[in-house]
Amino acid sequence: MKKWLIASLLFTVAPLLILIMSIALVFGIQEEEPVQPSGDSIAFTGEFTPELPAVPDIKGTGNFSDETAQLAVATAIKYRLLPSVILSQFAYESEWGRSHSATADNNFFGITWFEGCPFPKGTARGIGGSEGGWYMRFPDAKTAFNYYGYMVAKQSNFNACVGNKSPGECLLILGRGGYAAAGITETSPYYTNCLAIIQSNRLSEQYDQVAISRWLELPGLDPIIGNGKIAVLESVLGSKVGSGQCYAMTAYYVRSQGGPELDGSGKIYASQIGNDYDWSSYGWKVIFNPTFEQLKAGDVINWGAGGIAITQYGHTGAIAAVGTNGNFVTYEQNSAGEFVTKHNRSMQSAPITSIVRKIKK
Numbered sequence: 001m002k003k004w005l006i007a008s009l010l011f012t013v014a015p016l017l018i019l020i021m022s023i024a025l026v027f028g029i030q031e032e033e034p035v036q037p038s039g040d041s042i043a044f045t046g047e048f049t050p051e052l053p054a055v056p057d058i059k060g061t062g063n064f065s066d067e068t069a070q071l072a073v074a075t076a077i078k079y080r081l082l083p084s085v086i087l088s089q090f091a092y093e094s095e096w097g098r099s100h101s102a103t104a105d106n107n108f109f110g111i112t113w114f115e116g117c118p119f120p121k122g123t124a125r126g127i128g129g130s131e132g133g134w135y136m137r138f139p140d141a142k143t144a145f146n147y148y149g150y151m152v153a154k155q156s157n158f159n160a161c162v163g164n165k166s167p168g169e170c171l172l173i174l175g176r177g178g179y180a181a182a183g184i185t186e187t188s189p190y191y192t193n194c195l196a197i198i199q200s201n202r203l204s205e206q207y208d209q210v211a212i213s214r215w216l217e218l219p220g221l222d223p224i225i226g227n228g229k230i231a232v233l234e235s236v237l238g239s240k241v242g243s244g245q246c247y248a249m250t251a252y253y254v255r256s257q258g259g260p261e262l263d264g265s266g267k268i269y270a271s272q273i274g275n276d277y278d279w280s281s282y283g284w285k286v287i288f289n290p291t292f293e294q295l296k297a298g299d300v301i302n303w304g305a306g307g308i309a310i311t312q313y314g315h316t317g318a319i320a321a322v323g324t325n326g327n328f329v330t331y332e333q334n335s336a337g338e339f340v341t342k343h344n345r346s347m348q349s350a351p352i353t354s355i356v357r358k359i360k361k
Contacts (some may be wrong), residue, residue, distance in 0.1 A: 076149070092197065101135040156308050230319070
């Protein structure tokens with residue numbers, strides 16, 4: 001009886017098992033594989049490192065090969081830049097990878113060699129060396145893209161591009177920072193040509209959001225310490241506040257937090273903001289000549305002349321986040337133009353005369 005029952009069950013269940021296996025083969029049902037790291041965890045720490053995230057899913061478009069598109073997106077993820085801008089620079093600076101420096105030096109971005117740089121001297125700049133100096137020679141395309149991202153993120157004349165989601169603003173920052181004449185505008189050939197490359201190839205639509213969704217913050221950032229509501233500046237990022245000067249942005253921020261009125265006060269030295277107002281009566285605290293350990297997100301930061309503060313008046317901004325090893329992120333105005341931008345700064349960027357912190361909630 002038992003043997004008959006077992007045989008009957010097998011006769012009944014077997015066709016069902018065969019049917020299930022057939023469906024699995026047709027529709028691709030399979031055991032779920034563990035998710036493998038994509039490489040997106042690679043972040044810029046302030047030092048040049050050879051790694052880039054792996055983005056094999058990215059495909060090229062138009063005259064941009066798969067490899068070129070992948071390198072641009074990977075570089076953008078690591079350094080929090082826009083792939084569309086990187087690709088436009090690649091096309092413009094290297095004649096779509098066909099220039100002499102591109103083919104001889106793997107230098108697709110016109111990067112100049114300098115004494116003490118990590119890569120050897122390449123070919124002479126300009127026709128017959130007419131521009132003076134030499135290009136930097138890279139061992140391969142990956143290193144060239146990686147170093148370009150590092151240069152943009154590291155140098156104060158370019159790093160307002162970090163975290164900036166506007167291709168147009170980034171092109172102006174790069175152009176005025178050294179990739180073109182300091183006075184370029186939206187009608188300058190450099191700007192119009194690069195923007196045309198972005199638009200005609202739909203680079204923003206195809207790649208920028210992919211990179212932005214994978215952007216990483218600097219390790220160790222703490223964006224919520226302190227009582228200053230720094231998010232108010234995120235809402236005006238890329239916009240002109242007041243006169244467009246650094247002082248006007250700080251005045252706007254302080255006013256939004258119930259602090260003293262800086263606009264119209266007759267005070268003009270950003271370096272002296274900590275001294276020039278009765279901060280304590282508004283529930284704020286001043287720390288003069290602060291150490292890195294004393295910086296907090298939400299603080300107003302004031303620099304004396306020198307470094308990024310290129311005039312006698314100094315410079316001012318607000319701290320967005322504090323990282324490690326002396327690095328922090330700021331909101332500033334009139335660093336890359338008369339609009340609010342974000343920057344990676346360090347204790348060596350300029351002498352900090354004071355920070356001002358809201359202590360009364």
